Amino acid sequence: MLPFARVTILGLGLIGSSIARGIRQHMPSVRVTGYDADPSVRATAVAIDLCDDVADSAGTSVIDADLVILCVPVGAMGAAAADIAADLPADAIVSDVGSSKGSVIEAVRAALPDATFIPAHPVAGTENSGPTAGFASLFHHRWCIITPPEGSDSLAVERVSEFWRRLGATVDTMEPGHHDRVLAVTSHLPHLIAYTIVGTASDLEEVTQSEVIKYSAGGFRDFTRIAASDPTMWRDIFLSNREAVLDMLQRFTEDLTALQRAIRWGKGDELFELFSRTRAIRRSIIDQGQDDARPDFGRSHE
Amino acid sequence: MLPFARVTILGLGLIGSSIARGIRQHMPSVRVTGYDADPSVRATAVAIDLCDDVADSAGTSVIDADLVILCVPVGAMGAAAADIAADLPADAIVSDVGSSKGSVIEAVRAALPDATFIPAHPVAGTENSGPTAGFASLFHHRWCIITPPEGSDSLAVERVSEFWRRLGATVDTMEPGHHDRVLAVTSHLPHLIAYTIVGTASDLEEVTQSEVIKYSAGGFRDFTRIAASDPTMWRDIFLSNREAVLDMLQRFTEDLTALQRAIRWGKGDELFELFSRTRAIRRSIIDQGQDDARPDFGRSHE
Structure with a gap:
């Protein structure tokens, strides 16, 4: 029915x-x-x-x-x-x-x-x-x-x-409050980060925008897709889910600062440990049918 | 020949x-x-x-x-x-x-x-x-x-x-030095950010890892692909291109802090301005054949 x-x-x-x-x-x-x-x-x-x-x-x-x-x-x-x-x-x-x-x-x-x-x-x-x-x-x-x-x-x-x-x-x-925290990390924070990095790259005076575009296949282009999402929709999301987004952002910034410190002090073990851990998550996402298993998102290499 | x-x-x-x-x-x-x-x-x-x-x-x-x-x-x-x-x-x-x-x-x-x-x-x-x-x-x-x-x-x-x-x-x-700065922004920084956010998400005690995986289609899954890259290779890149990576990371962090402040103080105009600007970069990347024009990376929606 x-x-x-x-x-x-x-x-x-x-x-x-x-x-x-x-x-x-x-x-x-x-x-x-x-x-x-x-x-x-x-x-x-x-x-x-x-x-x-x-x-x-x-x-x-x-x-x-x-x-x-x-x-x-x-x-x-x-x-x-x-x-x-x-x-x-x-x-x-x-x-x-x-x-x-x-x-x-x-x-x-x-x-x-x-x-x-x-x-x-x-x-x-x-x-x-x-x-x-x-x-x-x-x-x-x-x-x-x-x-x-x-x-x-x-x-x-x-x-x-x-x-x-x-x-x-x-x-x-x-529960609505739990939803807002789950989505803050799985959707809102990723969009905020993507918008930021695309903005940072396009503002660099020494690297021309044409270079950023030309060499984007090294990873940057992945971020540009979600940074092309609707501006009004996303402005509203960040303002309306402010508390959860700011909390997740704070955690992200702490983690990024720890990595920054590891790079500055040459602590390769800390980098390696994190980079090994993050592989497993990708595997699970593919196993659960939430993303394409084909390498490089199945992009054509003709 | x-x-x-x-x-x-x-x-x-x-x-x-x-x-x-x-x-x-x-x-x-x-x-x-x-x-x-x-x-x-x-x-x-x-x-x-x-x-x-x-x-x-x-x-x-x-x-x-x-x-x-x-x-x-x-x-x-x-x-x-x-x-x-x-x-x-x-x-x-x-x-x-x-x-x-x-x-x-x-x-x-x-x-x-x-x-x-x-x-x-x-x-x-x-x-x-x-x-x-x-x-x-x-x-x-x-x-x-x-x-x-x-x-x-x-x-x-x-x-x-x-x-x-x-x-x-x-x-x-x-020139080698210029290469290292261009790639720091188009490749190394994006990888560092992706590794970080996947780490942050998997560490949250209140949101279970299974929730992160289930709802990853909201944006998070895009980051997991490059965060599944080879750990040894990427550890070495960050350590060997340290100065350029740290510089780009500093600029990124400043921009992220500005966005954080805009969210906290409800400055929707600042968010909207950035989010509108970043769309153009995506368009150029597609126009120059550096990424797939199909929506959602051409992922299958059967």
Whole structure:
């Protein structure tokens, strides 16, 4: 049995448009209504036939929805929720796809105090953005973390879980605060580091930017992919998950300082010990199907 | 005309074995002799028919070579050069593939003061190691940087350059000190950062290692690939290119501290400005054929 019959997607970027395509593929009888605050995104959505309907306002888009998914940057969740408050059906379930949960739960609850809100976070994405970047299989074999606040209706949690399973994801549930700390280390800190190193490299006066680009195959190019992710989305994530990000960053900096000291003092054993330990993690990620086993990410060497 | 007729490869790891395979494919009439200090690597090289001959000692391997390529970790270059000193033909050219050049030039010159040494660095690799990890196309469309010390014989430089062009690489020449600073930022610093963050994540007591692995698709997994690189090779690189690495690390740390402060004080504009700037670099890397244009490194989403 389909968990929902009429789904509204608010925000038609990479994730929103992938959900729309995923529904078309996996739940073709579900009616999908889309809305985006940007008129040009709405026009694109119409042009590429992304949804059954593209509404002209947030309120209109939710009028007959039984699931409303907020797919906007985490800093815009509260405003998006407020925009639908007057028109949201009483029995609709509201969910989201935000990469941080504590602040999103607070903002959505403030805007929709009486709504059933079941927060979710599909751990999937690419470095591309916008309505044409989405694809139906984005969530296949990826985790979707549901973070039901205490006292959530268990049937509502199950319906949202089933929705994500239909899109190909494996569902896990987690306490929101724990989610925010896990993602701070597995996603937010890596993005922050990648943005930083790409910035550092492009600022060097003595090494020209063309040299950085030319010789990027030595490792740098790996970082540029996630440093090409959506700027608004990531600005919001760091601001909204501030405490956990700052804590993880502090640990990272301590570890980096220890390595810096080992390099300065020629302590090769300390370097070797760490570099040996980190290999095992890669192995486990591949064994668990969370990354490609082919060397160099399977990049073509023709 | 072939630049060399008899090539000896000392060190049969990823790079050495890729050179051997590349010669077979692109210069099949060249006779390749291999040697590795590890008897099990020599046995594997024989078993997989990597070279025309696998020698039992470094000295024997170079007796009739016109090109000898040192493919050992940069900290072992001096010792490898010393091992061939007594048997190296007077007219042979010695080269290497080390990722740092200043200290390698010093060590090889001390061991072989009279030899013609033309240092080279193919900017290519994967996270895998050993004689079975190599493949003939590893250097295709990659840069090989030749760093001839002042006063180098120009014909010798041209022969080594032509050798790398035959293997599919594009050759550039650079002053050794400049090479070491360019690679510190495009390769050494990224590896150091990746090793650090994977270490930090695996040390967290509150987030279990299984959670780090499960949710690695949020960004973390990108870092685990280069953090799975050969520990000995990378220990040596950081120790041998210490000054340049420490300098780049200092700049990185300053930039990271500025971002940390922006997050703490909620300065979204500063974050957004950087995150927008870093997208352009990715675009250039793809435009110049230094990375895959497919989203998510072309990872399969089935």
